[in-house]
Amino acid sequence: MRTEALRVVRAGALTPVQALGRAGHAHLGVPRSGALDEAAHRLANRLLGNPETAATLETTLTGCAVRALRPVLAVVTGAPCRVTVDGRPAAWGQPVRVPAGAVLDVGAATHGVRSYLGFAGGVDAEEGLGSRATDLLSGLGPDPLRDGDTLALGAVPAAGSPAAPDAAPWVAPPRELVLPVTFGPRDDWFTPEGLRTLLTGTYRVSAASNRIGLRLEGPAPARAREGELASEGMVLGAVQVPPEGRPVVFLSDHPTTGGYPVIGVVHPAALGAMAQARPGTPVRFTPAGAVPAGR
Amino acid sequence: MAAVPAGRAAPADRSPAGAAVRPVVLPMGTRGLLVELADSGRAEALHAELLRRRAAGTLPPVREIVPGARTILLDGFADPDTARRLAAELPTWRVPPLTGGDGRVVEIPVRYDGPDLAEVAALWGVSEDEVARIHAATDFRVAFCGFAPGFGYLTGLDERYHVPRRATPRTRVPAGAVGLAGGYTGVYPRSSPGGWQLIGTAPDTVLWDARRSPAALLSPGTRVRFVPLDHAARRPSGRRGRED
Numbered sequence: 261m262r263t264e265a266l267r268v269v270r271a272g273a274l275t276p277v278q279a280l281g282r283a284g285h286a287h288l289g290v291p292r293s294g295a296l297d298e299a300a301h302r303l304a305n306r307l308l309g310n311p312e313t314a315a316t317l318e319t320t321l322t323g324c325a326v327r328a329l330r331p332v333l334a335v336v337t338g339a340p341c342r343v344t345v346d347g348r349p350a351a352w353g354q355p356v357r358v359p360a361g362a363v364l365d366v367g368a369a370t371h372g373v374r375s376y377l378g379f380a381g382g383v384d385a386e387e388g389l390g391s392r393a394t395d396l397l398s399g400l401g402p403d404p405l406r407d408g409d410t411l412a413l414g415a416v417p418a419a420g421s422p423a424a425p426d427a428a429p430w431v432a433p434p435r436e437l438v439l440p441v442t443f444g445p446r447d448d449w450f451t452p453e454g455l456r457t458l459l460t461g462t463y464r465v466s467a468a469s470n471r472i473g474l475r476l477e478g479p480a481p482a483r484a485r486e487g488e489l490a491s492e493g494m495v496l497g498a499v500q501v502p503p504e505g506r507p508v509v510f511l512s513d514h515p516t517t518g519g520y521p522v523i524g525v526v527h528p529a530a531l532g533a534m535a536q537a538r539p540g541t542p543v544r545f546t547p548a549g550a551v552p553a554g555r
Numbered sequence: 556m557a558a559v560p561a562g563r564a565a566p567a568d569r570s571p572a573g574a575a576v577r578p579v580v581l582p583m584g585t586r587g588l589l590v591e592l593a594d595s596g597r598a599e600a601l602h603a604e605l606l607r608r609r610a611a612g613t614l615p616p617v618r619e620i621v622p623g624a625r626t627i628l629l630d631g632f633a634d635p636d637t638a639r640r641l642a643a644e645l646p647t648w649r650v651p652p653l654t655g656g657d658g659r660v661v662e663i664p665v666r667y668d669g670p671d672l673a674e675v676a677a678l679w680g681v682s683e684d685e686v687a688r689i690h691a692a693t694d695f696r697v698a699f700c701g702f703a704p705g706f707g708y709l710t711g712l713d714e715r716y717h718v719p720r721r722a723t724p725r726t727r728v729p730a731g732a733v734g735l736a737g738g739y740t741g742v743y744p745r746s747s748p749g750g751w752q753l754i755g756t757a758p759d760t761v762l763w764d765a766r767r768s769p770a771a772l773l774s775p776g777t778r779v780r781f782v783p784l785d786h787a788a789r790r791p792s793g794r795r796g797r798e799d
Binding site: 283284285286287288289290388389398399400442443444445446490491492493494495497498515516517518522525527528548 | 581582583584585587589591618619620621622623624625626627628630631699700701702703704705706708745765766770771774775
C-alpha cells in the first residue's frame with residue numbers, strides 16, 4: 261500500500277516530478293519530456309541504488325523543501341546548492357539520512373538552474389504512457405509540486421544504498437555555452453550569410469527559456485525565403501528560427517511538430533549544459549562535423 | 556491483407572507493385588532523417604511502407620517515426636552510420652500506393668453547431684446544412700498528429716473546401732470542438748487556445764485518455780467518418796464537459 265512519505269513545505273519556483281520521459285509516442289503528439297539534465301537525474305538514482313526508471317524532483321533556481329513523514333534516504337545532484345536537514349548543513353551529491361519529522365531543504369542554486377532531489381525508492385507518482393515525468397507542454401504526468409502536497413515513495417531497493425562515494429562527478433555550468441550544431445534539415449531556408457551569422461554571432465540565454473526550449477537573444481540569421489513550412493516533425497535539440505529571428509533550441513517538453521524552419525540540431529551531449537544555463541549566459545554555436553549523406 | 560513485397564524492382568513508376576516516391580532525405584541531427592515528399596499522398600504511402608517494414612523487422616531500429624504534412628521524421632537511430640545508410644537507400648525504394656480500403660474506421664458523432672459555421676458556409680458558397688452534409692460525406696484519414704496529444708490532422712476534404720485559419724485565434728477552444736484549417740479537419744482533445752474555424756462539436760468522443768490503452772483514439776493512418784447527430788440530440792443531455 262502507498263503511504264505518504266513526504267510533505268511539501270516549500271514547493272519552490274517550479275518543481276516537477278521527473279524521470280526518463282516517454283520517447284516513442286511523438287507520432288501521437290506526445291512530447292518525450294523527462295529530466296532536462298538527464299546525467300544529474302541518473303546520478304541521483306545511482307547514488308541511492310534506485311532502478312533507472314525511478315522518479316526524482318527537478319527544482320528550478322530556488323530549490324524546494326520537504327518534511328519527512330518517516331525516515332528517508334535522499335540525495336541532491338545537478339545544480340549545486342546549500343542542503344540542510346532541520347537547518348543543519350548536509351551533504352550535496354551524497355546520500356543524506358532524513359529522520360521522521362525533519363525538514364530537508366534544497367537551497368537556491370549557487371550555479372546552474374536545476375537541482376535533482378532523489379529518494380531511495382523514487383517518487384511514486386502515477387505513470388502516464390510508461391513514465392512519471394511531468395510534461396509542462398501537454399499536461400501529462402503529475403502536476404508540479406505545490407505547498408502542502410504529500411508524496412509517496414516506492415519500495416526501497418532490496419540491495420540498499422551503495423556505499424557513498426567520496427565525491428560525485430559534476431561538470432560546472434560553463435561561463436559560455438558552446439553548442440555543437442549539425443546544419444539541416446532547413447538550412448536552405450537561410451542565406452549563406454545567415455548560416456555564418458549563427459556560427460559567428462554571440463547569443464544570450466533569454467529569461468523566457470523553459471522546459472520547452474532554450475530561447476536565445478541575438479542576431480537573426482538572414483532568411484533565403486519567407487513563409488512557413490507545412491507542419492513537420494521536431495527533435496530534441498532542434499534549433500528553430502521563428503519569423504522574428506531569435507533561435508529557440510528545443511528541450512524535453514518540445515512540441516512534436518512545428519512549422520518554423522529548423523536551421524540545425526544541437527548535439528545531444530550539450531543538453532545537460534543547456535539545462536543548467538542561466539538567463540544571460542553567452543551562447544555560441546560551433547559546427548558539429550560531417551552532415552549525413554542524402555542531400 | 557497481404558503487404559506488397561517491399562523493395563521489389565518494378566518496371567515502371569506507375570507499377571501497382573510500387574512506385575518511386577522520389578523522397579528528398581535531409582539530416583535531422585546525427586541520428587535522425589527528415590524525409591520530404593512532393594505531396595501528402597506520397598508522404599502517407601511512404602509512412603505506411605515504413606510501418607510495414609518496421610513490423611516486418613526490415614527497418615533498422617528507430618525510436619520515432621513521425622509523419623508531418625509532407626514529411627516523415629525518423630529519429631533515434633542507433634548510430635549515425637545507420638542513418639547515413641538508410642538515407643542513401645530510401646530514394647531507391649518502391650512504395651505501393653495507399654489502397655484506401657485498409658485500416659480501421661473511427662466514427663465520430665458531431666453536432667454541426669460551431670461558431671464559425673456561417674463563416675465556413677460563406678467561404679464554401681453553400682448553406683450551413685450543406686457544410687454539414689459535405690463534411691459528413693467525406694472519407695477522412697489521419698495524416699499526422701501534433702499540437703496536443705491525440706490531435707489528428709485529418710485529410711480528405713476536396714481542395715475547393717480548404718479554408719484559412721481565423722485571423723485572430725481564440726484564447727480558448729473547448730474540448731470536442733471540430734475545426735477546419737487549410738485542408739485539414741481536427742477535433743480538439745482538450746480545451747486550449749486555437750485558430751481553427753469551428754464548425755461543430757463532438758460531445759461523446761474522448762480523443763485522448765492517458766489511462767486508456769491506446770490513449771489516442773486517432774493515430775496516423777486511421778480512417779475517420781463524422782456522423783451528424785440529429786436535431787433531437789442537440790438538447791443538453793446532462794453530460795459533463797471535461798476540461799483540462
